[in-house]
Amino acid sequence: xxxxxxxxxxxxxxxxxxxxxxxxxxxxxxxxxxxxxxxxxxxxxxxxxxxxxxxxxxxxxxxxxxxxxxxxxxxxxxxxxxxxxxxxxxxxxxxxxxxxxxxxxx
Amino acid sequence: xxxxxxxxxxxxxxxxxxxxxxxxxxxxxxxxxxxxxxxxxxxxxxxxxxxxxxxxxxxxxxxxxxxxxxxxxxxxxxxxxxxxxxxxxxxxxxxxxxxxxxxxxx
Numbered sequence: 652x653x654x655x656x657x658x659x660x661x662x663x664x665x666x667x668x669x670x671x672x673x674x675x676x677x678x679x680x681x682x683x684x685x686x687x688x689x690x691x692x693x694x695x696x697x698x699x700x701x702x703x704x705x706x707x708x709x710x711x712x713x714x715x716x717x718x719x720x721x722x723x724x725x726x727x728x729x730x731x732x733x734x735x736x737x738x739x740x741x742x743x744x745x746x747x748x749x750x751x752x753x754x755x756x757x
Numbered sequence: 758x759x760x761x762x763x764x765x766x767x768x769x770x771x772x773x774x775x776x777x778x779x780x781x782x783x784x785x786x787x788x789x790x791x792x793x794x795x796x797x798x799x800x801x802x803x804x805x806x807x808x809x810x811x812x813x814x815x816x817x818x819x820x821x822x823x824x825x826x827x828x829x830x831x832x833x834x835x836x837x838x839x840x841x842x843x844x845x846x847x848x849x850x851x852x853x854x855x856x857x858x859x860x861x862x863x
Contacts, residue, residue: 655796655797655798656777656780656781656796656797657773657776657777657797660773660776662773665771665773667763667766667768667771668763670763670766670852671761671762671763671852673856674762674852675762678856678859690761690762691761691762691763692761736856740853740856740857743853744853746777747846747849747853749780750779750780750783750784750842750846751846753783753784
């Protein structure tokens with residue numbers, strides 16, 4: 652099967668929660684922390700950890716502002732993040748096609 | 758978006774190595790330990806740990822025989838494993854479609 656089928660699986664994205672974050676950011680363009688937390692049914696701490704991993708990898712930008720006295724945290728995918736996520740999706744599709752057709756991808 | 762898009766992501770399968778194992782077993786029907794180790798470029802210990810997780814979940818059967826004096830370990834997906842893997846692939850496809858069309862799946 653030549654190269655390792657798992658090579659395209661970027662662990663920075665593959666972790667379940669981070670896959671959810673990148674998917675929602677791709678659909679919505681940008682999301683508030685509160686929205687992500689509710690959609691993915693996570694604790695603040697858990698979501699915060701995963702957002703930090705994506706931010707440190709340069710896959711998302713995180714901006715913190717205030718609406719009145721209320722802090723507002725917004726996440727937005729970077730160009731790098733979008734590109735890596737597309738590559739990741741293509742790698743995943745390749746594995747899915749392989750698994751469903753029962754034929755190894757040459 | 759109603760239910761959590763991550764609900765279908767079975768962590769027993771989603772871990773990168775275990776996704777690779779289930780994909781190869783689906784393509785080949787059954788695989789020897791040595792084959793999996795080479796294809797996925799893993800150490801024996803690492804592969805052994807992941808195989809144990811899948812076996813304990815009832816997703817694969819592991820049989821140990823001898824060819825002459827050489828031990829031979831063969832892995833085969835169970836009916837449950839195949840079913841759970843199909844559900845997992847469908848959930849993954851849903852996320853990929855959502856991310857690529859930019860439209861949340863109702």
